Amino acid sequence: MGSCGIFSVTVKQREIITAALPVQDYWLQMSNLDLLLPPLDVGVFFCYKNSLPHEGESVKIIKKSLAQVLSPFYPFAGEVVQNKDGEPELVCNNGGVDFIHAYADMELKEIDLYHPDDSVERKLVPTKKRGVLSVQVTELNCGGLVIGCTFDHRIADAYSINMFLTAWAEITQSKQISCLPTFRRSMLNPRRPPIMNTFYNTLFVPLSSLPPPRSYFPSEPLLSRIYYIQAKDINDLQSNSSFNGNPKRSKFVAFTAFLWKLIAQCDDGYNTCKMGVVVDGRERINKVVNVDKLSLSNTTSFSMQNYFGNVLSVPYGEADSKELKEMPLSRVANMVHEFVAPTLIEEHFRGLIDWVELHRPEPSVARIYAKLDENDGEGVVVSSGQRFPVEKIDFGWGKPHFGSYHFPWGGQTGYVMPMPSVGKNGDWIVYMHMLEKHLDLVETKGRKMFKPLTSSYLDF
Structure with missing residues (x-):
């Protein structure tokens, strides 16, 4: 071994x-x-x-x-x-x-x-x-x-x-x-008739609109790593993202802004850098369905909180890499908020459902995952795993000492999920699947924040 x-x-x-x-x-x-x-x-x-x-x-x-x-x-x-x-x-x-x-x-x-x-x-x-x-x-x-x-x-x-x-x-x-x-x-269900809104063309793209694969789209390896972040560093990020009278942003937004600034420092010839966020629409869609008491005892209704399936959108922002590096964290956090905020309403998800209906049966994909030309900047998508129920997964011999997602999805866009650490008083576990050059930045420029996961930290 x-x-x-x-x-x-x-x-x-x-x-x-x-x-x-x-x-x-x-x-x-x-x-x-x-x-x-x-x-x-x-x-x-x-x-x-x-x-x-x-x-x-x-x-x-x-x-x-x-x-x-x-x-x-x-x-x-x-x-x-x-x-x-x-x-x-x-x-x-x-x-x-x-x-x-x-x-x-x-x-x-x-x-x-x-x-x-x-x-x-x-x-x-x-x-x-x-x-x-x-x-x-x-x-x-x-x-x-x-x-x-x-x-x-x-x-x-x-x-x-x-x-x-x-x-x-x-x-x-x-x-x-x-x-x-x-x-x-x-x-x-889509509305009848579905309503076309060209806004969704900025977030999603039919597969037929993608350029054919060419040699100038080299495939680079993406690697997975797991880090931990201490609670005090997360709190500092949140404080810095709300500096100079800026609105107080969530820890997740502050983390996403910090990561965006970090990967913008990659000297890879691209002028821009993209950052996406996975948004869950369950809290945005106000829907309750009544059910037959005889078919499901002790339950009379279901809300979207019970819905099993995908209720996701992936908004993203793209900015000049040099400008991102020079911006204060608070400004970048505002930018993250600006591209996420329009998706935090029911109409966004109703409109997205209609948009898909109008393009069926042709499949579509989130635009941040699609490299449309050779000058298209690379990006990373962050998905919040703060609801990851690691402490609840007890089968009778105690809760887990560690849990994580593992998603080496095979594309060229990076994927990051921060999750709660078991019993570590606010620490985060961060799963990363990113291009090697971006992980190099995490381990050099971001080494004070991202600490390699070890058995001693987990008390194994």
């Missing part, structure tokens, strides 16, 4: 877990907001220092509760297929979830989480080969274990998988599910 976490994982058993209760087969159409997602798989994993004392006992409990949680979350046991128009649809056929029981002859403290490409990818987080969701439980020789999941992003966003993971842990502890999901796509 090397310094970068080089180790082998032995598969003890592979099987398919289906829903414990019968699930009626039916087709679940994608919402227009689901259709904005390309076929991408997202990983998430949790590390536990301890498990139950008897061999295989923890794995049996996890499998049993997984079968139980797949009944209310039955889309995760389905399969994505194409309809006659070439669009994806979900067949809810209870085809099941691939489940892997594995073993690694190492201790948790020896896993190099700072380099997840070496230690996590295809080792602790499984590669999804079929269906919508894959799960792997890896037992360690120290008595700890790692639970890793990979899911199809077209079916669920981070909010949805968080809802699922929390319910899974609640079922394991014989608790009532605190947030039952609804899959009612009518909550995100």
Whole structure:
């Protein structure tokens, strides 16, 4: 085993877990907001220092509760297929979830989480080969274990998988599910007739509008890293972003502004630098659906807070790199607020749903992910993981000592997700998947802020 976490994982058993209760087969159409997602798989994993004392006992409990949680979350046991128009649809056929029981002859403290490409990818987080969701439980020789999941992003966003993971842990502890999901796509139906607004042409682009691949678009490697940021440094960022009478910005906006200034220092020949933010629209859309009490006991209505699927928009800003470097953090934070603010209303998401409807069945993509010409500046997208329920994912042997998303998505745009650190009083865990040249800046210019994740910090 090397310094970068080089180790082998032995598969003890592979099987398919289906829903414990019968699930009626039916087709679940994608919402227009689901259709904005390309076929991408997202990983998430949790590390536990301890498990139950008897061999295989923890794995049996996890499998049993997984079968139980797949009944209310039955889309995760389905399969994505194409309809006659070439669009994806979900067949809810209870085809099941691939489940892997594995073993690694190492201790948790020896896993190099700072380099997840070496230690996590295809080792602790499984590669999804079929269906919508894959799960792997890896037992360690120290008595700890790692639970890793990979899911199809077209079916669920981070909010949805968080809802699922929390319910899974609640079922394991014989608790009532605190947030039952609804899959009612009518909550995100387009208006009739749909309203065209050319504003969305600035944020999303049909695939047919993209230039053909050319040799002047070289593919550069993106690497994954995991850092931590101490609470005092986050607080300082927020204070500095509100300096000189500027409005007080959130910690997330201050963090995004700091990162934008940081990557703008890259001397790569591009004059501009782009920064995007993933916005969840659930709190923006005011929708409540009544349901039959007989079909779902003790529940009379669903709100968007129960909605399972994608409710995302990706606004972004582009600015001159030299100007960004010279601007005070407060000005850059104002710029982040300015490009995010228009998306924080219901009309933005209703308009986006209409825009997709008017372009169907042609697929579209967020413009920040698309390199439109050779002079197009590179960018990074930041997604807030502050709702990541790491402390709630307790299957009966204690909460995780660490948890993180893992999303090496394969594009050329960087992806960053800051999440809460378990029991560290306001510290952040930051997963980064970025171009190597941008990570170099993080580790040089930003080294006082971003600290490599170590087992000593996690108290493994």
